[in-house]
Amino acid sequence: MTTSPKPDPSPRAAGGLVVAVDGPSSSGKSTVGAEAARRLRYRFCDTGLLYRAVAWLALERGIAPADVPALLPLAAEVVLVADARGRLRHVEADGRDVTHEVRGADVDRAVSDYSKVPELRAALVPRQRDLAGEGGIIMAGRDIGTVILPDADVKIYLSASAEERARRRAVQRGTVDETEADRILDELRRRDSIDSSRETAPLRIASDAVVIRTDGNSFEQTVGAVVQAIRAAEGAARVR
Ligand code: DC
Numbered sequence: 001m002t003t004s005p006k007p008d009p010s011p012r013a014a015g016g017l018v019v020a021v022d023g024p025s026s027s028g029k030s031t032v033g034a035e036a037a038r039r040l041r042y043r044f045c046d047t048g049l050l051y052r053a054v055a056w057l058a059l060e061r062g063i064a065p066a067d068v069p070a071l072l073p074l075a076a077e078v079v080l081v082a083d084a085r086g087r088l089r090h091v092e093a094d095g096r097d098v099t100h101e102v103r104g105a106d107v108d109r110a111v112s113d114y115s116k117v118p119e120l121r122a123a124l125v126p127r128q129r130d131l132a133g134e135g136g137i138i139m140a141g142r143d144i145g146t147v148i149l150p151d152a153d154v155k156i157y158l159s160a161s162a163e164e165r166a167r168r169r170a171v172q173r174g175t176v177d178e179t180e181a182d183r184i185l186d187e188l189r190r191r192d193s194i195d196s197s198r199e200t201a202p203l204r205i206a207s208d209a210v211v212i213r214t215d216g217n218s219f220e221q222t223v224g225a226v227v228q229a230i231r232a233a234e235g236a237a238r239v240r
Contacts, residue, residue, distance in 0.1 A: 016042050016136030017237065019230055020145035023158035024203060025191050026165040028214060028222060029140035032158065034087050035219075036226040037138045044087035045080065045131050047141035047148070050124050051115040052102035053078040053091040058114055059106055060094070065113045068120075075123040088131070112191045116198035138230075143201035145209050154233045155209035156226055162188050164215045 019042070021033045030046045037044035054074045057063075063070045074093075081090040081097065090099045101107070114120065121143075128148045132139060141148065145155035160168075166185035175181055195203045205211060210229050214222045 016040065017153035017230065017233055018132045018135055018149055018151075019138040019154045019156065020149050020152040020206070020209075021138055021140040021156045021158060021226070022142055022145050022203065022206070022209070023140075024142075024160075024162075024165065024195065025188055026169045027158040027160050028168070028219070029158055030089070032219070032222050032226055033138045033140040034089055035223045036230065037087055038085060039223070039227055040138075040230060041085075041136075042230075043082075043131075043137040044085075044089065045128070045137060045139045046089055047124075047128055047139060047144065049080060049088070049091040049099070049102060050075075050078055050127070051120075052107050052111050053093045053098060054120060055111040055114040056098055056102045056104075056107050057093050059110060065110075065117055068117060071114070071117060072119055072123055075120060075127075108187065108191075112194035112198075116194060116200065118200040121200050142195055142203040145206035146204050147201045150206075153237065154230055155206045156229055157205045157209040157211045158214055158222070158226075159205075159211055160214045162192065 021029050023029045030048065033046070034044045036042075054071070057074045057077060058065070058071055063074070065071065077093055079092040080088040081092055082088050083090065090097055091102060092098065125148060128139065128144070131137060132149050132152075139149065145152055145157070162185060166181065166188050169184050169188070170181045173184075175184065192203075212222060212225045212229070
């Protein structure tokens with residue numbers, strides 16, 4: 001197992017539900033999911049960090065997505081790290097915390113091309129499933145409700161238009177330049193297209209997912225909607 005030991009998991013974590021949160025790039029899965037997990041005292045895992053860290057290592061070492069034999073061993077070098085609340089929001093590679101590096105523009109550009117490699121995806125499946133085993137977890141990604149945890153107790157799909165997502169990203173980066181804002185939108189559309197059209201585990205809305213449309217929502221409203229969906233499922237699970 002290549003995740004760090006879980007420090008002080010929340011008292012409710014072990015009894016809680018398994019929650020899948022999927023959605024496109026910059027739909028807020030990670031920030032919304034982590035905040036919902038904090039409120040519910042669930043663990044949280046941002047699975048995009050695994051793909052990002054592998055892509056970062058591959059770029060560092062000059063390994064192309066097509067070079068599968070060289071790419072595959074990188075998966076074992078990537079370690080998710082839990083914060084004090086048991087949220088897996090940091091990643092180590094090459095023996096150091098690279099959470100900041102993996103969110104850089106180079107990785108943004110390249111990560112979809114690495115994450116569509118079927119062999120790499122297959123190598124990462126058991127690691128993600130192992131994490132969900134004891135329940136009390138919100139796991140965010142692209143294929144969590146469809147492929148990784150098809151039996152999740154709650155499936156949430158966060159949707160937002162490309163324009164809204166690009167606007168949020170531009171705000172995050174402090175960008176005021178219109179050309180740069182257009183570039184962010186183009187890049188998001190390009191990644192959406194690769195993530196949704198790849199052959200293995202494309203981004204799809206699971207048939208049993210609750211779709212939360214976040215255009216025009218505040219962060220608080222979206223977190224509230226996610227927490228409400230999970231609490232409703234917890235209530236239903238108690239009366240079953
Ligand atoms: O959510 P993110 O932008 O950090 O994800 C980075 C990349 O990883 C993105 O191109 C899609 C891919 N990814 C994936 O294919 N499956 C996941 N479960 C999570 C992320």
